Amino acid sequence: MSNKQVIYREEVQLSLKETHMEVRTSSKRLKADKDSGTIAVKNLYLACDPYNFHLIKYSTKLGSPVPGYGVARVLESGHPNFKKGDLVWGVTGWEEYSLITAPETCFKIEHADVPLSYYTGLLGMPGMTAYAGFFEVCSPKKGETVFISSAAGAVGQLVGQFAKSLGCYVVGSAGSKDKVDLLKNKFGFDEAFNYKEEQDLDAALKRCFPEGIDIYFDNVGGKMLDAVLLNMKLYGRITVCGMISQYILEQHDGIHNLLNLLLKRVRMEGFVVSDHYHLYPKFLEMVLPQIKEGKIVYAEDIVDGLENGPAALIGVFSGRTVGKQVVAVSRE
Amino acid sequence: MSNKQVIYREEVQLSLKETHMEVRTSSKRLKADKDSGTIAVKNLYLACDPYNFHLIKYSTKLGSPVPGYGVARVLESGHPNFKKGDLVWGVTGWEEYSLITAPETCFKIEHADVPLSYYTGLLGMPGMTAYAGFFEVCSPKKGETVFISSAAGAVGQLVGQFAKSLGCYVVGSAGSKDKVDLLKNKFGFDEAFNYKEEQDLDAALKRCFPEGIDIYFDNVGGKMLDAVLLNMKLYGRITVCGMISQYILEQHDGIHNLLNLLLKRVRMEGFVVSDHYHLYPKFLEMVLPQIKEGKIVYAEDIVDGLENGPAALIGVFSGRTVGKQVVAVSRE
Structure with a gap:
């Protein structure tokens, strides 16, 4: 399986630059595993957040895909909470396909009658x-x-x-x-x-x-x-x-x-x-009706293609971005 | 009536110095007034607190006595909460006798079986x-x-x-x-x-x-x-x-x-x-027995005489003081 990835390739110091990342293609087989409870997903949308910087700087090894929040579809599940076809949001990798090793940190998307990209921002x-x-x-x-x-x-x-x-x-x-x-x-x-x-x-x-x-x-x-x-x-x-x-x-x-x-x-x-994720159902209860009634205005800027991801992410730090910056990996 | 006073005589800028204060004697008659609800008191102990600096800098006119917390005995009362002979603690003046214009900010001392000076510190x-x-x-x-x-x-x-x-x-x-x-x-x-x-x-x-x-x-x-x-x-x-x-x-x-x-x-x-003075009775209920049982250790440094007040106060800011610095105006 061909898997396009944005790889963290050069140690970041104070500020993240495009040159710290590199787009390349791997062909490693991702297999969900019942013993370790992993899930294999197809990434749909990736969020560009200030938080990516923390994830990269403090918890990513050189040579690994850039991590970040995203929306994904489950291809194969070794975890009892998820089944093939489920939509989830949570921390995933900047790549077409990911193996998520701690799927209990992901949220299952129960409401797909709003734009799925919203789960990288407004609903995420x-x-x-x-x-x-x-x-x-x-x-x-x-x-x-x-x-x-x-x-x-x-x-x-x-x-x-x-x-x-x-x-x-x-x-x-x-x-x-x-x-x-x-x-x-x-x-x-x-x-x-x-x-x-x-x-x-x-x-x-x-x-x-x-x-x-x-x-x-x-x-x-x-x-x-x-x-x-x-x-x-x-x-x-x-x-x-x-x-x-x-x-x-x-x-x-x-x-x-x-x-x-x-x-x-x-x-x-x-x-x-x-620390507050236990309030997520209460939050959805408040905000979903407001979205459907048009009472909440939400601005996002979606760029297509993983290869445009690094530049989009840097834009968040430079202040260039207006509204929520999202990278669409696949619109399915 | 002769009234020895520590007068604020020169505008303080960044740090308080002895030269900003002057000891002199006035002979103005202090009369408690029922219409304005004032009380006339004899000051017994004065506290040297960092707070004096704030009071001096932000709310004292040149030529007035230095203000601060103290323990005093009521000589004459125009306020229904207080009567002649009562002991009180609260903001008073650095002088032998003061007219307190807002006695509702003072606390009546109900427990005089501990050293009265404690009401400038431990119990104040x-x-x-x-x-x-x-x-x-x-x-x-x-x-x-x-x-x-x-x-x-x-x-x-x-x-x-x-x-x-x-x-x-x-x-x-x-x-x-x-x-x-x-x-x-x-x-x-x-x-x-x-x-x-x-x-x-x-x-x-x-x-x-x-x-x-x-x-x-x-x-x-x-x-x-x-x-x-x-x-x-x-x-x-x-x-x-x-x-x-x-x-x-x-x-x-x-x-x-x-x-x-x-x-x-x-x-x-x-x-x-x-903002927390409503808890004062609860505080006394906890701390008075602890004092009587010797469970609380309390260090104070009492200097006698108003004329030694300015130096004692400056000592608090210079770090020279060990424990609570008190000025005894009169030990009665």
């Missing part, structure tokens, strides 16, 4: 991240003021819409005029600004939040976090979902304004979506 | 800070590892003892050999180190916490906080009680390791004791 890990991060970690209340960085990304756009649906005042930052337009005109944010065009982030936040910020959903860390700390309201909450501005720095930006945690009694909390 | 604001900060904000569990900075201070020594009594492993840092000895030999800490003698705070923490830190009770902020972030365990908690290392800096130290909040799902939270 980023959707659950937005849901758990906002509703579980931020403790939001109607009428509160919410700021979201990297707001046009897969997670941010959903957090903003969840917050609006709860009756919050919502502002997002992003890195281009196109993204800012998307936030204001498509995702229904009350305000948005391009952080690259602001001389003074503190001033930009004060303009958007004259009364201060109740909730900051932090996807970027660094200088934006430092400016936000100056603008938090009493008993505010900062949920640390990502610090994408920091991953690529050898020496992380210094944060100078943490004294505001004390002055304003702010709670700042890091969270990881995998 | 610092005691409640330790109690609420540890039990309410840190969410401690038996067997967890606890690190306390500025551990020989009024709050730190109590947090350590509360943590030990709960069955935690407790380590403290302080700024002199004497204080480290006190922590290990008097307050029952499992380990302690002198941060001024450590080349590498991260290494010192790794030596004391080979498995990492569950709870960090932060009294200092800055470089210690940054080193602690590298050593937090999964689901750890950092309670920000003070950042004394930072108050005196024009540009606060940069904190570079916040990414660990995300990697370790750490919750970091600022708190202010006044």
Whole structure:
């Protein structure tokens, strides 16, 4: 069986480049095994997430396929939870066919009457991240003021819409005029600004939040976090979902304004979506009807073909991508 | 009526110096007033807290007495909660006699069978800070590892003892050999180190916490906080009680390791004791028997006379003080 793969070929240091990856074709036979409980899958859609960087840097051997979240169809199952023909989403490989050795970490797709690619984003890990991060970690209340960085990304756009649906005042930052337009005109944010065009982030936040910020959903860390700390309201909450501005720095930006945690009694909390996956059925129950009724707007950018995968993934880190970047391996 | 006072006489910038204060004698008549509900008190003991700096810098006019927590006897009352002869603790002035304009913020002392000076520390604001900060904000569990900075201070020594009594492993840092000895030999800490003698705070923490830190009770902020972030365990908690290392800096130290909040799902939270004062009766119920049974060790350093107050207060900021610094205005 011929298997086109994106191979991790050169040790990544601070930032991932296309040259760290290479597309080649293997012909190894993948066989699901009852003893070890593996499943063999055909990959359909692959997600381009900041999380890929972590997976690559900390848990991938040189010469192995790039790992990441994806949607796949089961070809052969050695695991009691799955049978041939099932659709699943979870961590798979950047290749046409994968042998998944821990299928218990995959979710079976029970609702296929929405675009399957959504399970790489809105209905997958980023959707659950937005849901758990906002509703579980931020403790939001109607009428509160919410700021979201990297707001046009897969997670941010959903957090903003969840917050609006709860009756919050919502502002997002992003890195281009196109993204800012998307936030204001498509995702229904009350305000948005391009952080690259602001001389003074503190001033930009004060303009958007004259009364201060109740909730900051932090996807970027660094200088934006430092400016936000100056603008938090009493008993505010900062949920640390990502610090994408920091991953690529050898020496992380210094944060100078943490004294505001004390002055304003702010709670700042890091969270990881995998701690909240038990809420996935509850999340689907909320979000599937909203999708079908058109109440949730979702932007994705799908490129076809594994060979275009590396460039698409790099785009997420460079800020080039608008909305959820997906690689279609096979549209079946 | 002659009234010796410590007057705030010169605008403080970054750090408080003795020259910002001046001892002089006024002869203004203090009269409690039923219409405004004031009380006139004779001050007995005054607390030297880092909090004095905040009170001075942010809410004291030049020419007024230095404010701070203290223990006082009511001489005349215009407030229904208090009568002549009552003992109270709360924010008063650094002077022999004060007119307290918001006596509802004072606590009546119901238990005078312990040293009255304790109400400036163990049984007052610092005691409640330790109690609420540890039990309410840190969410401690038996067997967890606890690190306390500025551990020989009024709050730190109590947090350590509360943590030990709960069955935690407790380590403290302080700024002199004497204080480290006190922590290990008097307050029952499992380990302690002198941060001024450590080349590498991260290494010192790794030596004391080979498995990492569950709870960090932060009294200092800055470089210690940054080193602690590298050593937090999964689901750890950092309670920000003070950042004394930072108050005196024009540009606060940069904190570079916040990414660990995300990697370790750490919750970091600022708190202010006044939000927890409703728990004061519950606190007394726990701590009074422990004091009487000698289960709590408490170190205080009492200097006599208002004229020695400014030097004593500066000692708290310079790290010279061991234990709770108190100024006895009158031992009655």
